[in-house]
Amino acid sequence: xxxxxxxxxxxxxxxxxxxxxxxxxxxxxxxxxxxxxxxxxxxxxxxxxxxxxxxxxxxxxxxxxxxxxxxxxxxxxxxxxxxxxxxxxxxxxxxxxxxxxxxxxxxxxxxxxxxxxxxxxxx
Numbered sequence: 001x002x003x004x005x006x007x008x009x010x011x012x013x014x015x016x017x018x019x020x021x022x023x024x025x026x027x028x029x030x031x032x033x034x035x036x037x038x039x040x041x042x043x044x045x046x047x048x049x050x051x052x053x054x055x056x057x058x059x060x061x062x063x064x065x066x067x068x069x070x071x072x073x074x075x076x077x078x079x080x081x082x083x084x085x086x087x088x089x090x091x092x093x094x095x096x097x098x099x100x101x102x103x104x105x106x107x108x109x110x111x112x113x114x115x116x117x118x119x120x121x122x123x
Contacts, residue, residue: 002026002112004096009117012086020081020117022096032098033057034079036070037107038119040092047105048094049081057103086121093118 008020022034035050049070051058058070069082079096094117097110104110 002029002032002098004098004112004114006094006096006114006117009094009119011120011122014086014088014121014123016086016121017082017084018086018119020083020094020096020119022079022081022114024077024079024096024098029053029077029098032100032112033102033104034070034072035097035099035104035110036079036081036094037097037110038090038092038094039116040089043092045095045107046092047107050099050103050105051079059103059105061105083119086119088121088123091119091121 003025005023030053036048037045039045048064049060051070067085071080096114098112099110101109
């Protein structure tokens with residue numbers, strides 16, 4: 001079993017920054033690729049970024065490339081998503097997730113999910 005708890009969401013003005021954190025626990029979480037997804041009201045859950053616990057294989061959605069950075073802190077068992085130059089269209093519930101796959105942008109491949117943290121970007 002893997003447990004994931006997100007934090008760091010909030011309300012920010014367009015152009016601002018936020019850093020989301022995902023604390024992982026459980027005996028096997030390091031076997032999993034870690035991802036961030038987001039879901040806006042009325043829309044499907046969308047891939048944002050993913051990374052391995054080694055720090056390798058960072059992968060981004062086109063919408064995140066150049067503005068968001070995913071990283072890991074193995075000492076804290078935490079995955080981060082640094083979000084800069086935020087836009088109103090980044091407003092969504094952001095979820096951390098874990099997949100046994102070596103690489104995937106499809107939410108159906110992810111086995112474990114956190115409850116999410118809300119990000120709201122005002123114009």
